[in-house]
Amino acid sequence: MTPRINYRTLTLLCALACLFIGLSIYIIFRSDNLYLNQGVSYLIGFDTMQSFRTIVSEIPYITPDWIIYSLPDALWMFALMLVIMMIWDFRLTRQSIPWIILAVIAGILFEIGQGINIIKGTFDPIDVICILICAFVPLLFTLLRSRVSNLN
Numbered sequence: 042m043t044p045r046i047n048y049r050t051l052t053l054l055c056a057l058a059c060l061f062i063g064l065s066i067y068i069i070f071r072s073d074n075l076y077l078n079q080g081v082s083y084l085i086g087f088d089t090m091q092s093f094r095t096i097v098s099e100i101p102y103i104t105p106d107w108i109i110y111s112l113p114d115a116l117w118m119f120a121l122m123l124v125i126m127m128i129w130d131f132r133l134t135r136q137s138i139p140w141i142i143l144a145v146i147a148g149i150l151f152e153i154g155q156g157i158n159i160i161k162g163t164f165d166p167i168d169v170i171c172i173l174i175c176a177f178v179p180l181l182f183t184l185l186r187s188r189v190s191n192l193n
Contacts, residue, residue: 115171
């Protein structure tokens with residue numbers, strides 16, 4: 042008998058994978074001056090981080106700017122939405138909707154804060170679009186899942 046993976050476990054693993062991929066993009070492609078990279082460099086050591094970058098730089102690739110600059114934020118929003126949906130048992134209710142709205146607003150306000158220089162960073166409308174897309178994909182899956190459940 043094949044062991045069955047719990048839906049919550051799969052969701053949590055997906056959220057962690059999104060966080061790991063976003064962090065990896067920052068470590069590999071982004072500046073050492075970013076707070077996140079400074080923190081990672083402190084934790085694992087600057088030489089270790091540079092060695093990792095050197096190994097990866099040997100791999101030939103072409104990376105579009107949106108992957109380097111917008112995808113990490115979108116992946117983090119996706120992970121947050123997955124966790125919120127998991128906490129509320131993948132149901133849209135009066136209790137879950139305010140948390141979902143708060144998460145989306147926080148993601149957008151973070152970008153706006155960069156645009157008006159309240160938060161360190163660079164505002165990019167592509168970031169906002171990617172954040173919105175990744176915020177609504179888990180909602181779409183939740184809606185489709187509930188419709189399929191209602192059909193059975």
